[in-house]
Amino acid sequence: MAPQLPSRVQSTLSTLLLLGLSLCLAPVSFVISLFFSLTHAGGARDAASSRPSALPNGHTAQRTVLVNGARMQKSLAICRTFARNGWRVVLVEEQGWGNLAATRFSNAVSKFHLLPSSALPAVKSSRFGDKSGRAITPYIEALVQIALDERVDLFFPCSGAGSTGQDAVAAQILLQHTQGRVRSMIQTPELVETLHEKDRFIALLQSLDMAAPRSEIVFSVDEALEKLRSDGYPRSILKCAAELDDVGRADMTLYPLLHARTHEPDWEATRTRLSSLSIPLCARTPYILQEFIGDRADTAAAPGNVAKASEWCTHATVVDGKLTAFVCCPSNDMLMTYYPASHTVVGELALRWTSTFLYRLQKHAQASSGHSEPPSPLTRQPSWSRDTLVGRHAPADAGITGQFSMDFIFQPATRDGQVERLVAIECNPRVHTAICLLGGLPELGEALVPASMARSPRTDAAQQLAKAVAEMDEMAYLSSLALPVMEARPAEQRQAHTDLAALTELPPTWASSRLRFYHAKNLLQRAYTAPHSSLPNSWIGHDLPARLLPTAHVLSSPWLQHLMRLVHPFWPAAAVSTAGAGLITLPNPSATPASFDLAAPAPLPPFTDPSFAKDDPWPFFALYHLQWPQLLLWQLLVRRKKWSRINVSTARIFEC
Template identity: 25%
Template sequence: MLDARSPHSLHFAQNASLVVLSLLFLPLSTLLLFASYVTRPFLSNEDAARKHILSSVSRRDSSFRPKTVLVTGVGKIKGLFLARAFYKAGHNVIGADFEPHGIPVCGRFSKALRSFYSLPKPNEKVGAAYYIDALLQIVRKEKVDLWVSCSGVVSALEDGQAKEVLERRSDVRCIQFDVVTTQMLREKDAFVAQTQRLGLPTLETHKVTSRAAVHKVLNESPRTKKRYIMKSVSMDDASRGITTILPKRNVSETYNHVSAIPISGNKPWILQQYIKGREYCTHALIVNDEVKAFVACPSSEFLMHYEALPADSTLSRAMLRFTEEFVRRCGSYMIGHLSFNFLIEEIVSEKGAQMTLLPIDCNPRVHTAVVLFHGQEQAMAEAYLTALTPQINSIRERPITNGYAEAQSEPPSSPVTPSKPHPNIDGYTTAPPEPSSPVQPVNPARYYWLPHDLVTLLLLPLLDRQTTMSAYLQDCQTFLQHLLLWKDGTYEVWDPLPAWWLYHAYWPGQFWAKAVMGGRWSRVDVSTGKIF
C-alpha cells in the first residue's frame, strides 16, 4: 500500500490504473444499467409500492400529508439510503451535498430526489457562514419540514452550528446534535471523560500534547504491563490514518516512532489502553432522548462489509442498553445520530467466560451501517418524523443553558442505580426490549461494494509476491460469495443510475484530479466518497 513517502510516479500510476479499470468495465456496467431500466417495472416497481404506502397510510390517518425532507450528504451511501427510505415511505426528498473538484456526486442522480443542491464547503478562511446560509435558503425555498444531516467527519461541528441557526430562523426540525453535544461526542478525550462522569465503564485514556507526556505514560508500562494505542484527536485525514501500539519492542524503537509523530498543544493525541478483543460498531437514531432506531454489527479498522448482529442476541441487546443508558444519563435534550465503537473483552476463568463491553469512541453522525435497515424504510421514516410531533416541538421553548435544553431527568452527576448485571455481559442488563423498543433490522441482507472487492480480493493479491495460491483461491471464493449472496450498498434495480455514476464518473474523476494535482493517498472508502 502506498503512503506519503512513496514516489509521485507510483501514486500517478495508482490513480491512472484505477481510471483505466473503470473504463474497462464501463461497457458491462452500462449494459447492466439499461437492463435495470428495462426490467425494473417487472422486478421492483417502487412507484406502485410508494402509491400503496401513501394510500394505506391515508386510510389509517386522514390527516396524513407527505413531508418535505432535506437530506444532506447524499453523495455518501448512508445519505442516499435515507433519501431513498423517505421517498419509498411517500415523502418529498430534497438532496444536497458538497461536490469536490466540481464532480457531481452519485446521489444527485437518484430517482428518490425531487431536487438537488450543491453546497459550499466550510473552510478556515470563511468558516461555515456560506454553508449555513445555503442550507437556510434551501429550507425556506423548499419549505422543508425536517433536515436529516448525514455529515462527514470534517463538517460535523458546522452542522451543529447550522442546526442552531436553522431552528432559530425557520420552522424546520433538525436531526442533528447542537455544537456542544457534537464536540463532546466526537473528541475522543472529551467522550471518554463524559462516559466516566456518567458512571459507565470505558478504557483508560490519556490526552497528550507533547512527546514528553507520551513517554511519561509509557514509562509506567513496564510496571503495569499495559500497552496503548496512540490516536490523533484531530479529524484531519493524514492524522486519522496513523494508529500504533506502544511501547514498541525496545526503548529505542519507541522513541524513534514517537519522535516522528506531529504532536503539540494544537494537535493533541490520546493514548488509549490496548486490550485484545472483538470490535463492534453501532448506529442509533436519537429523538427526544429516546433511541428510535438501532443496529449493531462487527467492525474493523477499515469497515467495508456489513452484517448485522441479530437484534435479540446478547451482544446487540447489551450495546443497545449501553446506548440507552448513555443518552438517559446525559440528562439533556438529545436529537441526532450516535455511532459507538465497542470492544468486547473476554476473560476466561474457572467460573466460565466473562465478557466486558467497553466503548472505544463515539461518532455523532450517521453510520454506513444504516443500510442494514433495507426493507424497513417506512418504519425508519416514521421514527425520524417523530421529531415533528408537538410534544417534541414544545422542547424548543425550554430555556437553553450552555447549548443544552433544560434537563428533564437527574443531572449527569446524580447517582444512578446500576442495572442488574447479566451473567455474561459485565454491567448491562439484556432484558427483553420494552414495548416502545426501537426499529431494528429484520432478516437484513449483508452488504459489500463490488468495485472495492474486485480490487482488494482479485487484483491487489496478484501484485503481492507473498500471496500464496491457496490464499488467492480463498479470496476468489469470498468474492464469488459476496457477488452471489450479498448486496451492493449502492446499486438498486429501481434506482440504478447512482451506482453507475459512482463507479464510472465520480471516482474516476476523483482519481484523475489526484493524478493531475499530484495528490497522495493510502486508501479509499467507496461507501463515503472519502480519500485518505
C-alpha cells in the first residue's frame, strides 16, 4: 500500500524546520570549509593547470571537458576527477537549477554557464539541424554552442532523467559539426531511447537471450485487467512509462489485489485501485506492467522459510566497447547510503552480466550489419548497426561508448536446489550517483576518456575489440577481459567493516575504551588519507534529519516522537530512513555473511560525505547552505506544492 502522504501544512512546517536547521549549522559548515581551504591549499584547479593531458603526438596541452548536471553530486565527482587528471572543466546547468548549484563552487570548475530549460519545446529552425529528423530544443542549441565556443575536446554528460535524450542528440550534433573531433561519453540517441524505456529495454534483453522479467506496456485499465486475467500471468507491479511519478515511485503494490480472507484475486478492488492512480492509466500516460521478482520459498530449510530477494544497482562506464569503470551497491527505491560491494558475490555476478550484455549487443550488431530492417512496431526496436550503436559520424576507431546504470533483483540460492539468480529490471543510460565511491581513485580519470585521449592512446582498441567479439565465443571472450576500475579491494573493506562493527559492538566499559579509540583512529586515518574507497558514503544533510535526530536521546520521548510524526508522516520512529530501507544480508558459506544497513548513516562526516573533499571543501558548504535553501524556498514560495521526500544527492524534491 502507498504510504500516508503529508498535508500542505505538514509540508510547509517540514520546509521551515529544514531551513532553520541549515541556518543554525551554517557557521559550523563554514568553519570546516574555511579550515580545509586554508590548510589544504592548491586544490583540483591547480592540479589541472600543473598536469596537462598528453596528446597522441607526444605533445602536451590542456584538454577541455564539458560537464552538465551541476545540481547533482555525480557531476561534482566527475569534475574533480577530470581536474585532478589535468583537464580544464567547463560546467553547465539549466536555468533555475544552476544559480546556486553546489558544483559550480568547486575548485575543479574553470568556467560555468547557464542553459535554457530542457523542458522548453523544440524550435522550428536551427543552425544545428539533425539529419535524422529529431527535434532541436533551445537546450540542445545552447549546449552545442557552448561546446563549440569553449573548444571542448570531450562532452561528459551527467544527465538527469529528463535531459538524457537531448544530451544524446547534442552529442551526435557535436560529432557531425566537428568531423568526429569532439567525442561524448554517452550512447547514441537510438540506444539511449531503448535503454531508457522499460518495455524496450526488456525487449532488447529478450532478443539477446538474457533473463528479464515479463514486462508489457498497457494503455488502459481494461487492457491491464485483461492481461492480469490471462492464464499463468505473474503477479506484477505497475510503473508509469510516460512521466516521472513522484508518488508512485515507492509504491510496490502487487496486482491483482488479493481478497483478505480467501487470498484469491479481487478483481473489483483491483479495478478500483487501477482507476485511482496518481497519474491516470490512459493512452496519453501508459504504464509498464512488470513481473514482480521477489522472495523465494525455501522449504528444505524450514517450513515457511523464505530466501530474501534484494535490490542492487550498478554503474558501468563503457569506452569504445570496453568496460573501464564499474561499481555495485545494494539499493532501494531512494538510495542514500552507498556501500562499496563490487567484490561481493552479487558484484561479481553483476560485472559478468554487464560484460555479457556488451558482448551480445556487439555480436548482435555485427550479425545485423548490412540489413536495414525497419523498427518493429511491437517492440519499437531500431535496427542495430554501427550507426545506431556508435554513431554515423563517429571516428573509425570508436566503439560503443556511454554510461550504463543497471538495477537488478538478486534471488539467493535455496537448499531445495534453486540456484542464485540475478535479473536486470531497469537500465538508466546515464551516470549513477554510485560513481562517488570511485571519486578518490586516481586511475578513474583514465577510465572516463576514449582510448585516443588517454595518456597511452591505443587508437586501434575498438577495432581489436570488434575483432575479438567476432572471432571468440562468449566464454573465451569473457575470460580474456581485464578488470575495470573498481572500489577498494576486499581486504581494505573487511578491515573497515571490522572497525565499524567494533565501534558499535564493544560494551561501554573502561576496559574497552582503548580498543574503541584504536578502531576509531583506524577509521579516521583511512577516511582522511583515502576517502571514498572502503567506507560507505552518505550525505550528512540526509542523515541528520532522517536518521540521527530521530534516534537522539533528547527526542526519544513518546510525545516528542508523536509530535514529529504530526509534522511529517515520514518521520521515522527508529533508525530507519525516509525511504523505508532495511538490512540486506548476503550469505557466505566460508565467512561471516556480508550485511549492508541502508538505513544507517555513514561514519565520520564530513569525510564520508561525497560533497566534501579536503582540497575542495566549499561545495560541502554550498550544498547545504546555498543550493538546498534555494530549492526549498522555491518549492515553498513559487511552486507552492507539497512534498513527501527529498533526495539530497540529486536535488530532487518528490512532490505529492
